Amino acid sequence: MIQFWRVVTTGARNFTRNMWLSMAATAVMTVTLTIVLVSFISNSALTSTIKGVTNKIDVSVYLNDNITSDQLTGFENQLKADPNVVKVTYVSKAQALATYQSENANNQKLLQAISETDNPLPASLEIKTKDPKNLTSVIAIIGQPANAALQSDPPSYSGTNKVTIDRIVHAADFFKNGGTYASILFIIISVLIIFNTIRMAIFTRRDEIEIMKLVGATKWFIRGPFLVEAAMYGIIAAVIALILAYTLVLGGAPKLASYIDVTSTIQIFKDYPILVIGGELIIGIAIGCFSSLLAMSRYLKL
Amino acid sequence: MQHSCTPTQKTGLKNPANRTTHPVQCVKLERVMILFDRVTKTYPNQSTAISGMNLHIQPKEFVTIVGSSGAGKSTLIKLMTREEVHTSGKIIVGGLDYDTIGPKDVPQVRRRIGVVFQDFKLLPNRNVAENVAFAMEVSGTRNKEIKRAVPKMLQLVGLANKANNMPQELSGGERQRVAIARALIRQPKILIADEPTGNLDPKNAWEIIELLLKINRFGTTVLLTTHNKEIVNALKRRVITINRGRIIKDEEQGRYAL
Numbered sequence: 353m354i355q356f357w358r359v360v361t362t363g364a365r366n367f368t369r370n371m372w373l374s375m376a377a378t379a380v381m382t383v384t385l386t387i388v389l390v391s392f393i394s395n396s397a398l399t400s401t402i403k404g405v406t407n408k409i410d411v412s413v414y415l416n417d418n419i420t421s422d423q424l425t426g427f428e429n430q431l432k433a434d435p436n437v438v439k440v441t442y443v444s445k446a447q448a449l450a451t452y453q454s455e456n457a458n459n460q461k462l463l464q465a466i467s468e469t470d471n472p473l474p475a476s477l478e479i480k481t482k483d484p485k486n487l488t489s490v491i492a493i494i495g496q497p498a499n500a501a502l503q504s505d506p507p508s509y510s511g512t513n514k515v516t517i518d519r520i521v522h523a524a525d526f527f528k529n530g531g532t533y534a535s536i537l538f539i540i541i542s543v544l545i546i547f548n549t550i551r552m553a554i555f556t557r558r559d560e561i562e563i564m565k566l567v568g569a570t571k572w573f574i575r576g577p578f579l580v581e582a583a584m585y586g587i588i589a590a591v592i593a594l595i596l597a598y599t600l601v602l603g604g605a606p607k608l609a610s611y612i613d614v615t616s617t618i619q620i621f622k623d624y625p626i627l628v629i630g631g632e633l634i635i636g637i638a639i640g641c642f643s644s645l646l647a648m649s650r651y652l653k654l
Numbered sequence: 655m656q657h658s659c660t661p662t663q664k665t666g667l668k669n670p671a672n673r674t675t676h677p678v679q680c681v682k683l684e685r686v687m688i689l690f691d692r693v694t695k696t697y698p699n700q701s702t703a704i705s706g707m708n709l710h711i712q713p714k715e716f717v718t719i720v721g722s723s724g725a726g727k728s729t730l731i732k733l734m735t736r737e738e739v740h741t742s743g744k745i746i747v748g749g750l751d752y753d754t755i756g757p758k759d760v761p762q763v764r765r766r767i768g769v770v771f772q773d774f775k776l777l778p779n780r781n782v783a784e785n786v787a788f789a790m791e792v793s794g795t796r797n798k799e800i801k802r803a804v805p806k807m808l809q810l811v812g813l814a815n816k817a818n819n820m821p822q823e824l825s826g827g828e829r830q831r832v833a834i835a836r837a838l839i840r841q842p843k844i845l846i847a848d849e850p851t852g853n854l855d856p857k858n859a860w861e862i863i864e865l866l867l868k869i870n871r872f873g874t875t876v877l878l879t880t881h882n883k884e885i886v887n888a889l890k891r892r893v894i895t896i897n898r899g900r901i902i903k904d905e906e907q908g909r910y911a912l
């Protein structure tokens with residue numbers, strides 16, 4: 353135990369002795385861990401955004417405010433009779449307003465534009481189909497003059513947005529892959545830089561290593577400080593990267609919210625801080641120790 | 655001295671009956687601090703630095719090893735500290751047979767032997783007390799024990815007032831005292847010094863030799879190599895002269911003759 357602490361303090365001492373090298377190595381590691389974290393954040397945010405987009409109902413029919421319940425059930429039953437229709441959901445004016453308010457919770461202007469007393473949002477029927485690309489039969493039902501008379505606005509089809517949605521999905525995949533590749537690339541760069549830093553440390557401390565050997569230090573007593581030093585790059589870098597990411601995500605969330613769905617990411621940050629912080633620290637320490645071990649296996653012959 | 659030599663003795667040697675050609679084998683082990691039996695060391699580049707050497711040094715002896723440059727003095731010492739591994743023969747130091755130790759035991763071997771070098775080998779970024787403490791830290795001694803032992807040792811080598819100085823602030827002789835203090839702090843039975851006075855002026859050199867004699871009086875076996883003729887002749891102690899890896903002279907009160 354006392355040996356362990358001696359190794360840790362020696363490692364820390366060596367870290368401060370080579371301040372410039374240590375800082376450079378830590379900086380590279382910080383960039384890497386930030387990229388890893390950002391790529392994780394954007395992956396999870398994009399994934400939930402995509403889920404939101406693709407889960408959208410296929411057809412929305414907007415109803416007049418003065419529609420009777422008989423007219424409504426008639427229309428609903430007609431739609432349900434169509435074999436392509438999986439589900440028809442009635443959304444009342446009040447529900448539409450509630451959804452609108454929660455979706456724009458961060459935008460005061462949009463909220464003020466609408467109030468409960470004067471609710472301009474129509475009630476609607478949301479139709480989920482088996483095959484959203486082949487809506488001819490559904491369109492035919494909606495287009496019947498009797499049914500058309502019940503509608504306040506033209507229906508909206510996701511089918512027409514299909515191409516756009518596909519493009520968004522592709523772009524998101526591209527970004528997700530890009531994040532992963534960037535993470536891998538920067539992890540490799542970190543490994544190389546730390547490998548080199550430790551290699552130089554081994555060379556500059558070769559007299560010291562020789563003395564340690566001569567007074568009877570064990571292999572791990574000599575190697576330990578180099579591991580501690582490299583792990584410190586990882587730990588310090590992880591802390592900086594986490595502070596950056598938390599301020600960015602939690603602080604920038606309101607601005608990002610209108611573009612992508614960050615709620616689930618924020619939820620991960622808030623609900624599993626130990627997991628996020630621990631994960632980042634473990635990645636940092638692992639990169640540091642791995643590079644250090646690699647350098648020692650090549651340059652520290654004991 | 656008359657030693658008994660029976661095959662039941664645990665000498666760890668191969669052929670105890672062969673007493674005429676190898677008198678070394680007839681020495682009781684507990685009376686031997688360092689034992690070399692037909693030891694040969696050939697470096698990977700095929701140069702043989704020690705060839706078929708027989709040597710025994712008893713506890714509490716003060717032995718000086720002399721020989722011209724390249725004779726094999728440093729190699730002999732490196733075999734004892736296990737910096738080098740012998741090619742053949744048997745080495746027993748302090749009762750430990752070097753054929754039975756693996757790479758893992760090397761740190762333990764070094765902790766039992768104090769070593770001092772011509773170039774001191776002090777850690778430049780640690781002060782005097784920390785340099786001495788270092789040998790204890792390495793072997794896992796508690797801080798309390800280190801705090802107790804280090805000042806005593808600095809007192810012994812006459813550096814009590816320099817405990818907080820850095821090595822660069824010391825004279826050569828003082829630096830060598832620090833190295834000796836570090837070598838002795840674990841109370842080894844053997845102190846090995848490879849040209850400890852090589853970098854020192856005559857006055858400092860003598861002070862170091864006197865310190866080694868004092869340590870020897872306290873009961874530590876001292877093994878010294880040197881090129882200093884005056885010192886060897888004045889010591890009147892056992893002198894072993896080696897040449898091309900062989901002992902050519904071994905005298906109880908030897909003189910420097912090369």
Ligand SMILES: Nc1ncnc2c1ncn2[C@@H]1O[C@H](COP(=O)(O)OP(=O)(O)OP(=O)(O)O)[C@@H](O)[C@H]1O
Binds near residue numbers: 697699723725726730
């Ligand atoms: N690492 C090594 N590799 C190959 N040959 C070596 C090595 N070390 C020493 N030698 C050779 O072994 C022989 C003995 O060297 P050693 O250093 O033991 O001599 P020495 O008696 O200590 O000399 P000096 O008085 O100059 O210190 C020399 O011929 C030397 O060239």
Ligand SMILES: [Mg+2]
Binds near residue numbers: 727728729
């Ligand atoms: Mg030598």
